[in-house]
Every structure is written in C-alpha cells, then in structure tokens.
Amino acid sequence: MPDSDPLACVIVEDNEMNRLTLEHFVAITPGLTLQAALEDGRQALHYLHTEPPVQVLLLDIEMPHLTGLDLIRVLPKPLPAIVLVTSHEAFAVEAFELPVIDYLVKPVEYARFLQAVQLVRDRRHREPASLPARPPATIELAAPGSSDLFVKVNGRLVRLNFDEVLYIEALATYSVLVTAAQKHIVYASLKILEDRLPFAHFMRVHRSYIVNTQRIDAVEDHVLLLGPYQVPVGKSYQTTLRDRLNTL
Template identity: 60%
Template sequence: MPLSPLACVIVDDNEINRLTLEHLVALDPDLELAASLSGGVEALNYFRQGGHADLLLLDIEMPHLSGLDLPQLLPEPAPAIIMVTSHRDFAVTAFDMQAVDYLVKPVDVTRFRQAVARVVQRNEAPSEAPQPTAPDSDLFVKVGSRVLRINFDEVLYIEALSTYSVLVTKTQKHIVYLTLKSLAERLPFAHFIRVHRSYIVNTNLVDSVEDNLLKLGKHEVPVGKSYQDTFYKSLRGL
C-alpha cells in the first residue's frame, strides 16, 4: 500500500460508468478520487488548469476528444493510465501508448484491483537514479475474436502465414491477424530479430546455430542469406 492514496481521475462520457468506477475507487484503500469528468475536453481543461492525478481511469470512445487522443495532449508529468472500455479491439493500441492496463466493461472488482496494484507497484519502484529497464514481457495481442495477454519471454519465434503471423511457444501456437512486417515494427523487444523473410526469432531462446539453421528446443528456423550478418552480430559470444 502506498504511503498516501493515489489521486485518481475518472474520465467517461457515460454517467452510469462513472458512478461504477467511483464506487470501485471508494472501495480501494490505495486510491482517492480527485475528479470524475464527463469527457476528454473536460479532462484536458482539468489538467491544463493545474489539476493533478497519479492515475487516470480513461474511457476510449468519447465525443470531441477520445481516450486515445487525450494522453498525447496531457502536460508532463503525465499520470499512469488504465484504459476502461466496452471494446477489446483497442488493446494493442492502448499498450502501444504505454497504458498500464486495459479493462473491459463491465469491470470486475478483482480485475480492477489487479490493475491498480500494477500502478502502485510502478510508483513504489526505486527512483533514486533512473536505470534502464527491460520492457514488460507481456503484451496484449488480438488472436481471432479475443485479445490475449501473451508473455513474449515464452515465444520461441514468429512465422509468417500469408497475411497473418503465428506466435510459437513450446506448447502453443497463436494466429495473429497482423503481417510479419507489422509485428516486426511493433515489437518493443530488442531480442526479437528478423532472421528470414518468414521468421522472427527470440534470440534469448536459441539453443544452437548450425549451417545457418537455428535450434529452439525441438523447433528449427532458417537464417536467410540477407539477414545473416545482422543476426550473427546480435549474438553474444566468446
């Protein structure tokens, strides 16, 4: 629990949704409601007039100024953001914008508490000297009609499949409705490297390399000729 409650601002154009979130905030000892606002424009004015928030509970689809546009206009230091929406389709975009979490309405109390705990944990991290940190290994990815949280530390490689891509772990495969090129541009992990026009590999999980063939557990992935120099330079060795 933080030394003092986090100042929380709710932004949602639906009054029932705001009342629901206000109730959840009131139940959480880590939070204190600073403002409950009916839209993005009102929120922008609140912050520009000196209003403060440690946490922003932000709806996405709102008239005049959406929850995807508002964060780009906030003055620094910007609050932590938890997106709260009726739609799952924005999850990837939300996490590209560095949202701490993404909640789908109707919001479950336990899930809400988990999201707040992530914000509390981030705020309590040591801050004496800024240290480079590895990005969170979890990303939300649209798989079919679902948006799944996937731990990319467990992804061995990603394979192109026509206009889709396949995320391959030791035990599962997930078909993602993005091209390999789009995935390569979005992945925030330096250890995922394109080694072939049809493959991206997690270099942390490469067991061995033989004749330009990568061994990742029981899987094998070829290294394309035009990718060999970049790939071998990325390997750590003696």
C-alpha cells in the same frame, strides 16, 4: 498493503452509470482518493494541464470530440498511470501502443479493478522515483569503425560492445541496455538513444523497444526472439521491420 501516500485518481467517462461505478470502486479501495470525475476528454485535457498532477487516470476510450486514445497522445508529461476502460476488446492492440498500464473491459468487476490498481502500484515501485536526477547519457564512439561505445552508466562512462546488445528497453526516464549476460541502466530516454546510436542495425520496433536486428533469432506472431528474450513489435512498426528483415 496500500501505499503510505494515497494515489490521487481522475476518472474520465462520458457514461454516467459507468462513471459512478468507477467512483464507487475508488471510494472503497484503500490507498486511492478521487481527485476529479470528468465527462469527456476535453474536460480532462484542460484539467490535467491546469490542476495538480494525479497518479492514476481511469480513462474511457470511446468519447465524443476527443477519444481516450487521442487524449493520451496530447497529455502533458509526465503522464499519470493510465488504466483504460472500454466496452470493446478490439481496442486493446492500439491501446498498448500507448503508455497504458492496464485495460479494463466493461462492465468492470471490482476484483478486476483491484488487479489494475495493483499493477499501478507494482509499476510505481519499479520506477526509479528515488533516484537522483542525472544528465543525459553521453554516447561516444570508442574508435572509428568500432562497435564499442562509451555510455554513461550509473554516473560513469562504460565501454560497451554494441554487437552484444540484444535490445534496449525504455523504463520511465531511463533505458536498459540488455545483453545476453547482463543489463545496464542508462540515464537517457529511448528517443535520445535512438537519435544518437551510430549503428544502422539498431531499429525502433515498439514505443518501448529498440532491437539489434543482427541478433534477431526468429519472429513469431509480431514478437521477436532474441536469445532468451522476447520483444513485442508495435503495429505501426511492423511494415518497416518486415522490409528491413527482407534485406538482411
């Protein structure tokens, strides 16, 4: 069932036939409205800086002057839900280093398009859009030399033993501290936590993950196994992680 409020979409595609196909898909999909159909990344950058915000960006990767991947890196925040569209699956690895919901390969079939739309809706339902704004998390050492920190969780300072934290995951404007026993929502970005954590054994391994390197059980095909959980390793972090693990 579509959301009660339609999702405003912008299409960025330099191929006219592909652009018209996406326009048609948006038009026949309940709960979507087309706000703009643009021919290249430069037009899109100007549009997204100057026009009302959109919820969904259907974005071609291979475009002249400014590729879709480059456009994502310079878009104003907060980002819309981004669905990439391309002719080459080879871009998938690099694409998922970026905040992308899904990746469609041309020629796009309508059934696959609907799957991407559902992923966008599912993600929106998981995002804490209804949560009130909160101040950045307070992170304070409980005592000199201690592995405990006081972290603001759900509006109160909670004492956590960071030796028990397996990894930290970014979710929208907040983060989740994951232990083997439970998860704690912290109202701070992953960048804030990365900058403030005083422990050298916590390491960024992906744009969405920081891991406790002392709790890594195994590494399999650029995936870290930490207890019952699996954490992906981003391409740009693989060499640094390998060097770090070699010193453990």
